[in-house]
Amino acid sequence: MALTIVHRRRLRAIWRSAGWPCQDMVEVELLAEGWLERVRHDTGHETLRVTDTGVAVLAETLQRNRAARDAxxxxxxxxxxxxxxxxxxxxxxxxxxxxxxxxxxxxxxxxxxxxxxxxxxxxxxxxxxxxxxxxxxxxxxxxxxxxxxxxxxxxxxxxxxxxxxxxxxxxxxxxxxxxxxxxxxxxxxxxxxxxxxxxxxxxxxxxxxxxxxxxxxxxxxxxxxxxxxx
The missing domain is CATH 3.40.1350 (Trna Endonuclease; Chain: A, domain 1)
Structure with a gap:
């Protein structure tokens, strides 16, 4: 799957948040690619967490944006x-x-x-x-x-x-x-x-x-x- 700006923005939003899911197709794609994972809590509710692979995507996005800003x-x-x-x-x-x-x-x-x-x-x-x-x-x-x-x-x-x-x-x-x-x-x-x-x-x-x-x-x-x- 091609990584788009929409996917990058959603990853960043989840990284900054408590991980509450939106349950839309963007999250389905991120989960399928292994950039997100579901976390089930003792209370029964479910949140999302950025995986190590997802963190690498965020780091690459940060470096690319910095390079663009510098240029x-x-x-x-x-x-x-x-x-x-x-x-x-x-x-x-x-x-x-x-x-x-x-x-x-x-x-x-x-x-x-x-x-x-x-x-x-x-x-x-x-x-x-x-x-x-x-x-x-x-x-x-x-x-x-x-x-x-x-x-x-x-x-x-x-x-x-x-x-x-x-x-x-x-x-x-x-x-x-x-x-x-x-x-x-x-x-x-x-x-x-x-x-x-x-x-x-x-x-x-x-x-x-x-x-x-x-x-x-x-x-x-x-x-x-x-x-x-x-």
Whole structure:
């Protein structure tokens, strides 16, 4: 039997719980494969326990998830650094509220950046969403409200995907596509560019957040009295 994410999640849930059974087909499959076992108590009730084989599955899942997180964070860092080198101010994991229809949606783009400018019309806010696993990408593409929230907050929205996990045409046309190889970020399809201004709630979030180190600094406010550095 192929081990799916559903089986892994159920194993983890039972490991963390008192082992009360759901008595569904997922548990039947886990029991049949020897990843779970039934435990009958003196009181007559029955619980489930993860076997040593099941523990090995949990350990392998943990290592795989850690590797995926590390790869994801590494690519987020690459994109954020590229934005700062391009003269932009970038944030990672920023929480922004956006109005989608009649509802407010919390958006957390992997990388959000603006141009380093004092002219609001020239900000050109950009969102980069990073994906290194195909399953995560396909799950994300089903979340239309999340994508709509991004589009409410930026003039360009990009998906940065690890090479080999998807074809550019699988990404919705309202988003650009960047393919991340080992040493290069290649634009597979440009993002449609729209003029827009940041809403007030986005400004408040930016004011409270810390940008990625390495953003370009200038002396445009030295006239306020800050000492200049020779």
């Amino acid at each position: 994801h964070e590494e690519l987020v860092e690459r994109v954020a650094r590229d934005m700062t080198r391009a003269g932009r101010i970038a944030w990672r994991g920023l929480g922004l509220r956006a109005k989608v229809g009649d509802d407010w949606v919390m958006a957390m783009p992997d990388v959000f950046s603006i141009r380093n400018t004092t002219v609001e019309d020239y900000l050109e806010p950009v969102v980069h969403e990073i994906k290194v696993r195909r399953a995560d990408l396909l799950s994300d593409l089903k979340r239309e409200a999340k994508r709509s929230a991004y589009l409410q907050l930026c003039g360009e929205c990009w998906y940065v995907i690890r090479e080999g996990i998807a074809r550019p045409e699988e990404i919705p046309p309202e988003c650009g596509v960047i393919v991340a190889g080992d040493n290069v970020l290649d634009v597979a399809r440009p993002a449609p560019r729209r003029a827009m201004k940041l809403p007030f709630q986005a400004w408040m979030a930016l004011a409270k957040a810390t940008p990625v180190e390495g953003a370009i600094h200038d002396d445009s406010q030295s006239w306020l009295g800050a000492p200049s550095v020779e």
